[in-house]
Amino acid sequence: MRAVFLDFGTVSHDDLDTASLERVLPGIKLYPTSTDAEVDERIAGCEFILTNKLQITRARMRAVPGLRFIGLTATGTNNVDLEAARELGIAVCNIRDYCTVSVAQHVLGVMLAMTHRLREYGQAAVDGTWSRSEQFTVPGAPIRELSGKVLGIVGFGTLGKAVAKAAQAALGMRILVAERPGGGRGREPDTATSIGPVRASLDEVLRSADVLSLHCPLTPATTGLIGKRELALMKPDALLINTARGALIDLDALVAALRGGDLGGAAIDVLPEEPPAKGSPLFEPDIPNLIVTPHIAWAAFEARQRAVDELALNIEDFLRGGRRGRVV
Numbered sequence: 001m002r003a004v005f006l007d008f009g010t011v012s013h014d015d016l017d018t019a020s021l022e023r024v025l026p027g028i029k030l031y032p033t034s035t036d037a038e039v040d041e042r043i044a045g046c047e048f049i050l051t052n053k054l055q056i057t058r059a060r061m062r063a064v065p066g067l068r069f070i071g072l073t074a075t076g077t078n079n080v081d082l083e084a085a086r087e088l089g090i091a092v093c094n095i096r097d098y099c100t101v102s103v104a105q106h107v108l109g110v111m112l113a114m115t116h117r118l119r120e121y122g123q124a125a126v127d128g129t130w131s132r133s134e135q136f137t138v139p140g141a142p143i144r145e146l147s148g149k150v151l152g153i154v155g156f157g158t159l160g161k162a163v164a165k166a167a168q169a170a171l172g173m174r175i176l177v178a179e180r181p182g183g184g185r186g187r188e189p190d191t192a193t194s195i196g197p198v199r200a201s202l203d204e205v206l207r208s209a210d211v212l213s214l215h216c217p218l219t220p221a222t223t224g225l226i227g228k229r230e231l232a233l234m235k236p237d238a239l240l241i242n243t244a245r246g247a248l249i250d251l252d253a254l255v256a257a258l259r260g261g262d263l264g265g266a267a268i269d270v271l272p273e274e275p276p277a278k279g280s281p282l283f284e285p286d287i288p289n290l291i292v293t294p295h296i297a298w299a300a301f302e303a304r305q306r307a308v309d310e311l312a313l314n315i316e317d318f319l320r321g322g323r324r325g326r327v328v
Contacts, residue, residue, distance in 0.1 A: 001025060001026075001027075001047050001048060002027075002045050002046045002047055002048070003025040003027070003028040003029070003046060003047065003048035003049075003050065004028065004029045004031065004042050004043060004046050004048070004049060004050065005021070005028060005029070005030045005031065005050040005051070006031055006034040006039055006042060006043070006049065006050065006051045006054050007031070007032070007033055007034060007051055007052050007053060007054050008030040008031060008032060008050075009031075009032030009033050010033075010052040010053060010073075011052055011073050011304050011307055011308060012304065012308070013304075015301060015304075016301075016304060016305050016308055017305065017308075018030065018308065020308060020309045020312035020313075021050075021308060021311070021312050021315075023312070024312050024315045024316045024319065025048055025315060028048075028050075029042070034054060039054060039060070040060065040063065043060060043063075043064050043067075044063070044064065045064070045066065046064055046066070046067060047066055047067060047068045047069065048068065048069045048070075048071065048315065049064075049067065049069070049070050049071070050070075050071045050072075050073070050311065051070070051071075051072060051073075051079070052072065052073045052074055053074065053079055054079060055079050055080075056070055056079065056080045056081065057081050057084070058081045058083075058084035061081070061084050061085060061088050061090060062084075062088070067088075067090055068090065068091065069090065069091045069092075069093070069315065069318055070085060070090060070091070070092045070093070071092075071093050071311050071314055071315060072092070072093065072094045072095065072311075073095060073307040073308065073310075073311050074094060074095065074307075075094050075095065075096050076094070076217075077092065077094055077327055080092055082327065082328050085328045086328050090328070091318055091326060091328060092326070092327050092328035093311075093314040093315075093318065093324070093325035093326055093327065094325055094327055095307055095310040095311055095314065095325060096158065096325075097158050098303055098306040098307045098310050099297075099298035099299075099300070099303035099306075099307070100158055100159055100162045101162070101300070101302070101303065102297065102298050102299065102300035102302070102303040103159050103162070103163070103243055103297045103298055104159070104162040104163045104165075104166045105166075105300070106243060106269065106293075106296075106297035106298075107163045107166075107167075107213055107241055107243060107297070108163075108166055108167060108170065108171070110241060110267035110291050110293075111146065111167075111171075111211055111239065111241065111267075112146075113267075113291060114239050114264075114265040114267060114289055114291065115143065115144045115145075115146055115239070116143050117140070117141045117143060117289075119291075120140060120141055121138065121140065124138045124140065125138075141289075144210075144237075146167075146171045146172070146173055146210075146211070147171060147172035147173070148172060148173070148174065149173055149174070149210035149211065150173070150174050150175075150176050150208050150209050150210050150211070151163075151164065151167045151168075151173040151174065151175055151176070151209065151210070151211050151212075151213065152176045152177075152178065152205040152206070152208065152209030152211065152212040152213070153175065153176070153177050153178065153197075153205075153212075153213055153215060154177075154178040154202065154205070154212065154213070154214050154215065154216050154225070155178075155214060155215035155216030155217070155244060156177045156178075156197065156215070157215065159215045159243075159244075160177070160213075160215035160216075163213055163215065164177070164197065167211075173211075175197050175198070176197070176198050176199075176200055176204075176205050176208055176209060177197040177198065177199045177200075177205070178199070178200065178201070178202045178205045179199040179200060179201060179202075202225075202230075203230075203233060206230055206233040206234050207233050207234070207235075209234065209235070209238055210235065210237075210238055210239070211238065211239045211240075211241065212226075212234065212238060212239070212240050212241065213241040213242075213243070214226070214240075214241065214242045214243070214244045214248050214249075215243070215244050216244055216245075216248065217244070217245065218244070218245035218247055218248060222245075222248055223247050223248070224247070224248070224249075224250050225248045225249070226240070226248060226249045226250065226253075226254075227249075227250040227253050228250065228253040228256070228257075231253055231254065231257040231262065231263060232257075232262065234262075234263060235264070236261060236262055236263065236264065237264035238263060238264050239263075239264050239265045239266065239267070240254070240263060240265075240266040240267075241266070241267045241268075242266075242267070242268050242269065242270055243269045243270065243297040243298075244270065245270055246268075246270040246271040246272040246273070246274065247272040249268070251268075251271075251272070251280065251281050251282055252281055254266060254268075254281075254282075255281045255282065255284065255287055258287050258288055258289065258290055259286070259287060259288070264289060265288075265289030265290065265291075266289070266290050266291070267290075267291040267292075267293075268282060268290070268291070268292050268293075269292075269293045269294075269295055269296065269297045270295055271295075274294075274295055275294075280292075310325070313325075314326075
């Protein structure tokens with residue numbers, strides 16, 4: 001069985017155990033990255049193509065007559081032509097719930113960093129501000145307690161529920177969930193997390209939230225979901241966190257809100273273009289209380305190892321005739 005992992009370097013930093021993959025696909029070739037030209041060359045004659053983010057198009061599938069399986073180390077499947085795979089009888093598998101703890105940990109981490117102003121006060125400790133202070137501490141930006149504050153969540157799937165549960169249990173926050181289009185409002189018990197979230201319209205969540213965390217997929221309906229109008233509805237000291245998809249937020253509107261003091265802060269882990277070869281409005285140095293990270297909320301070592309092992313389990317099940325992780 002000829003198999004290739006085209007962009008293994010997006011998952012492993014030379015630190016993962018590949019035994020599970022090598023057990024189910026002996027002789028698999030692991031490439032850190034692959035250019036477009038290299039993809040076409042490397043998939044020739046393969047039965048199994050594994051990737052994280054590279055595009056597997058209809059043309060590429062047709063060029064590999066013996067292709068049986070496309071495996072993704074991600075939940076999103078937008079980089080694979082699923083209709084073509086279905087027509088050609090090629091199995092496609094993704095993985096789920098592999099980075100939930102990592103993402104929840106990241107959201108709480110940036111929430112605490114922004115509310116406690118860790119970067120600003122850390123800088124004040126070493127740049128001479130503290131040494132020049134007339135008192136034992138450094139007066140400055142207000143620090144807030146999160147207990148009793150409202151965490152608004154947009155997208156209440158596995159990740160949204162995990163963040164809600166962690167924030168409620170660890171920080172004593174109250175949870176408010178944006179309702180789905182056409183969804184009902186009010187109490188909705190959830191047996192998976194034992195949280196009975198209050199659901200409200202997005203506008204109500206925006207007005208009420210002290211912290212807003214995005215966990216919804218990118219669709220035509222959610223592209224630009226948080227723009228100038230939505231930001232204007234939020235409290236001027238509210239925080240916005242995005243670990244979902246970059247195009248959910250109008251970044252120019254976000255920068256204007258932060259600079260104008262109309263929003264308390266933002267933590268952005270995803271951008272519309274990744275890597276941001278053309279830069280980003282978020283990279284200007286004078287934007288207050290902004291944390292930008294390079295799409296690493298998911299990337300704890302344990303989550304990346306779990307991604308590889310889950311992919312191996314999907315392959316093993318496929319070889320037995322099963323449908324574990326199948327989207328096609």
